[in-house]
Amino acid sequence: MAQPRDLEADLIASMTRFSRPFFLLVGFLLAVIGFAAYAWVHQLRDGLVVTGLNRPVFWGIYITNFVFFIGISHAGTLISAILRLCQAEWRRPITRMAETITVLVLFIGAGNIIMDLGRPDRALNVFLHPNFRSPLLWDVTSITTYVTASICYLYLPLIPDIALLRDRLPRRRWFYGALALGWRGTPNERHRLELAIAVLAVVVIPIAVSVHTVVSWVFAMTVQPMWHSTIFGPYFVVGAIYSGIAALILAMAVLRKTYRLEAYLKPVHFKNLGLLLLVMTCLWTYFTFAEYLTTFYGHEPDEMTIFWAKLSGPYAPYFWTMAACCFAIPLVILSLPATRTIPGMVVASSTILVGMWLERFIIVVPSLINPRLPVPTSGYTPTWVEGAITAGAFAAFLLLYTLFAKVFPIISVWEVEEGRQRGIQDTVERLTTYLPEGEAPPAPATKTAWEWSR
Amino acid sequence: MEGLAYSRRSFLARALAAAASLALFRRLSKAEASVRQAPGQAVAARPHRWGMVIDLDRCTGCQACVVACWAENNQPLPSPEAHRAGRIIEWMTLLPSTEGEYPAVRQRLMPVPCQHCDRPPCTPVCPVFATYKNPEGLVAQIYPRCIGCRYCVNACPYTCKFFNWSTPTWPAPMEAMHNPDVSVRPKGVTEKCTFCHHRLIRAKEQAASDGRTLREGDYVPACMQVCPARAIAFGDLDEPNSAASQLGRSPRRSLLQEELGTRPKVTYLAEA
Numbered sequence: 123m124a125q126p127r128d129l130e131a132d133l134i135a136s137m138t139r140f141s142r143p144f145f146l147l148v149g150f151l152l153a154v155i156g157f158a159a160y161a162w163v164h165q166l167r168d169g170l171v172v173t174g175l176n177r178p179v180f181w182g183i184y185i186t187n188f189v190f191f192i193g194i195s196h197a198g199t200l201i202s203a204i205l206r207l208c209q210a211e212w213r214r215p216i217t218r219m220a221e222t223i224t225v226l227v228l229f230i231g232a233g234n235i236i237m238d239l240g241r242p243d244r245a246l247n248v249f250l251h252p253n254f255r256s257p258l259l260w261d262v263t264s265i266t267t268y269v270t271a272s273i274c275y276l277y278l279p280l281i282p283d284i285a286l287l288r289d290r291l292p293r294r295r296w297f298y299g300a301l302a303l304g305w306r307g308t309p310n311e312r313h314r315l316e317l318a319i320a321v322l323a324v325v326v327i328p329i330a331v332s333v334h335t336v337v338s339w340v341f342a343m344t345v346q347p348m349w350h351s352t353i354f355g356p357y358f359v360v361g362a363i364y365s366g367i368a369a370l371i372l373a374m375a376v377l378r379k380t381y382r383l384e385a386y387l388k389p390v391h392f393k394n395l396g397l398l399l400l401v402m403t404c405l406w407t408y409f410t411f412a413e414y415l416t417t418f419y420g421h422e423p424d425e426m427t428i429f430w431a432k433l434s435g436p437y438a439p440y441f442w443t444m445a446a447c448c449f450a451i452p453l454v455i456l457s458l459p460a461t462r463t464i465p466g467m468v469v470a471s472s473t474i475l476v477g478m479w480l481e482r483f484i485i486v487v488p489s490l491i492n493p494r495l496p497v498p499t500s501g502y503t504p505t506w507v508e509g510a511i512t513a514g515a516f517a518a519f520l521l522l523y524t525l526f527a528k529v530f531p532i533i534s535v536w537e538v539e540e541g542r543q544r545g546i547q548d549t550v551e552r553l554t555t556y557l558p559e560g561e562a563p564p565a566p567a568t569k570t571a572w573e574w575s576r
Numbered sequence: 577m578e579g580l581a582y583s584r585r586s587f588l589a590r591a592l593a594a595a596a597s598l599a600l601f602r603r604l605s606k607a608e609a610s611v612r613q614a615p616g617q618a619v620a621a622r623p624h625r626w627g628m629v630i631d632l633d634r635c636t637g638c639q640a641c642v643v644a645c646w647a648e649n650n651q652p653l654p655s656p657e658a659h660r661a662g663r664i665i666e667w668m669t670l671l672p673s674t675e676g677e678y679p680a681v682r683q684r685l686m687p688v689p690c691q692h693c694d695r696p697p698c699t700p701v702c703p704v705f706a707t708y709k710n711p712e713g714l715v716a717q718i719y720p721r722c723i724g725c726r727y728c729v730n731a732c733p734y735t736c737k738f739f740n741w742s743t744p745t746w747p748a749p750m751e752a753m754h755n756p757d758v759s760v761r762p763k764g765v766t767e768k769c770t771f772c773h774h775r776l777i778r779a780k781e782q783a784a785s786d787g788r789t790l791r792e793g794d795y796v797p798a799c800m801q802v803c804p805a806r807a808i809a810f811g812d813l814d815e816p817n818s819a820a821s822q823l824g825r826s827p828r829r830s831l832l833q834e835e836l837g838t839r840p841k842v843t844y845l846a847e848a
């Protein structure tokens with residue numbers, strides 16, 4: 123950009139502009155959610171008989187969604203906390219988007235568990251009669267902690283921006299005024315805020331890791347074949363971060379277009395996240411390979427039944443789509459600089475999200491449909507109710523995200539501003555501390571290595 | 577400041593919660609251990625350890641036990657649709673078992689109730705204590721507390737828990753024929769074989785009113801009572817002279833998936 127852009131003005135303009143497409147989108151999402159609500163009422167009235175679940179496939183799409191959404195939640199807080207702690211300057215315009223994904227998606231994930239319960243009316247029993255030996259209760263504990271911590275972690279950096287909006291948008295003053303907690307932006311306030319954010323960033327990382335570890339333990343703590351795996355904890359965490367980054371890239375690409383944020387979300391942000399995504403592709407592939415190879419080599423009959431059901435049996439289409447979506451396609455797109463562009467990355471992120479959903483699905487269902495005893499099975503075909511509720515879950519996330527971006531700045535104004543003012547100076551200072559002591563700064567080279575090599 | 581105070585408090589709260597759950601875990605494990613060590617106590621106070629023996633060499637696969645169980649325990653009438661959808665409830669169920677290898681293959685039907693494991697993998701996973709092992713070793717379900725998450729169902733390696741996908745129904749005259757000793761389960765909860773626990777309560781009451789202790793044969797589950805081939809025996813496994821514990825020492829004995837360490841209390845007898 124030739125002249126410096128005013129982020130504040132740009133964001134406020136997009137927050138107060140309610141265009142036709144916006145209303146169309148909200149209307150459409152509300153319609154999907156309404157249909158899901160109708161399906162849920164149906165399910166509440168008749169019971170889970172309206173789903174495709176049966177004996178022995180007692181868990182299906184709802185649990186898949188739960189694991190998937192909780193996985194996405196690692197986009198946010200974890201990524202943004204790591205980037206903040208590493209003082210990666212390029213994080214500034216993307217942390218808010220990531221943290222918002224986390225908070226919203228956690229509620230959607232927990233909601234899917236409620237959908238799965240036979241007696242949602244008794245859900246509070248987990249607080250009234252908690253059995254701390256149950257991995258499901260570990261889940262409840264770690265997810266509640268994570269929700270609380272991520273809400274704080276989203277809210278604290280929002281305070282200066284809310285105060286800004288309080289002063290800029292008089293018509294919404296009643297709302298922002300209350301949320302701004304009387305923020306005036308004195309150096310003292312700033313100092314405390316930064317300290318609090320730094321502490322939370324440290325705290326939130328182990329919590330996030332615990333969340334998906336515990337989700338995996340719901341499966342791994344049983345003795346069921348291909349669930350009872352010691353690597354499930356880290357495997358799930360890696361998958362979670364993987365799908366989380368993919369979701370973040372998609373959100374960035376969409377917001378960049380619709381909110382015209384090209385000046386702030388630059389190709390370099392996508393490139394950096396793309397490299398992170400490439401690392402996660404390799405890690406995920408490594409874990410998947412390790413998991414399946416050890417199963418195959420051990421050749422335990424009960425496990426092999428499930429192994430072959432996935433690789434060449436009824437679940438092979440899902441398995442190989444997953445392999446293409448999570449491994450082959452992203453690996454190619456992300457390794458080649460020619461395709462590591464924004465559209466390329468959008469494609470890779472979309473396939474990764476599809477692939478990761480499938481991965482969760484083929485962890486849950488094939489193990490259940492091949493029990494150890496020869497119980498008669500009748501397959502698992504999800505019904506329209508499950509489809510509608512799943513669509514509703516996605517729509518609810520999109521709706522909440524859209525509304526959030528209308529109410530709060532989706533890019534942290536003060537942090538970007540801070541980066542503009544202090545970023546360069548801070549980085550130079552930091553770099554100088556890396557250099558050996560007592561030497562004069564190196565003189566600019568007459569020729570770069572690259573030029574010599576030609 | 578907000579954030580600082582919050583995180584310090586949350587850390588303390590989490591540490592406390594962790595300590596509390598550790599204490600709870602240890603208390604629970606000890607409670608179970610004390611139940612296991614019970615034989616050391618006085619004879620009168622010794623809890624029974626109920627178990628079943630099923631002789632596959634006697635079993636004809638007639639399914640009388642399945643029907644008896646179904647009527648005794650108010651299980652919903654299995655409809656063809658429910659059967660097609662894989663949603664019938666059948667606490668006692670016959671599973672095919674193949675023995676030997678070609679050409680000497682032998683197929684039999686094996687009655688499989690809940691194995692009432694001494695180390696059940698299904699009970700610790702319940703988030704709300706709605707399934708537990710009682711002091712007499714019976715693994716029980718608490719219907720009014722169950723939230724229907726089906727975690728215990730999936731954790732059972734014998735697939736012997738059942739879920740109420742819908743409100744159970746019976747055709748008109750049968751609704752009036754429920755067993756009054758057994759509660760009818762609402763939709764959305766998990767259930768399974770109870771070893772006819774209500775019959776144990778009956779037997780104990782009877783013995784108490786007769787002024788005596790429980791005798792062998794007082795407590796007989798419905799499946800055993802009807803089996804025309806007398807393939808099922810039932811009794812206290814800790815009582816060395818009971819039929820169940822004598823048969824349980826037979827060289828033909830085996831446990832289902834013994835290698836999983838669940839210590840089932842249902843023993844199968846079959847010629848090797």
Ligand code: SF4
Binds near residue numbers: 689696699735737
């Ligand atoms: S057989 Fe299954 S349901 Fe019965 S006690 Fe064992 S694990 Fe639990």
Ligand code: SF4
Binds near residue numbers: 722
């Ligand atoms: S289905 Fe019921 S009994 Fe089983 S684990 Fe869930 S709450 Fe407990």
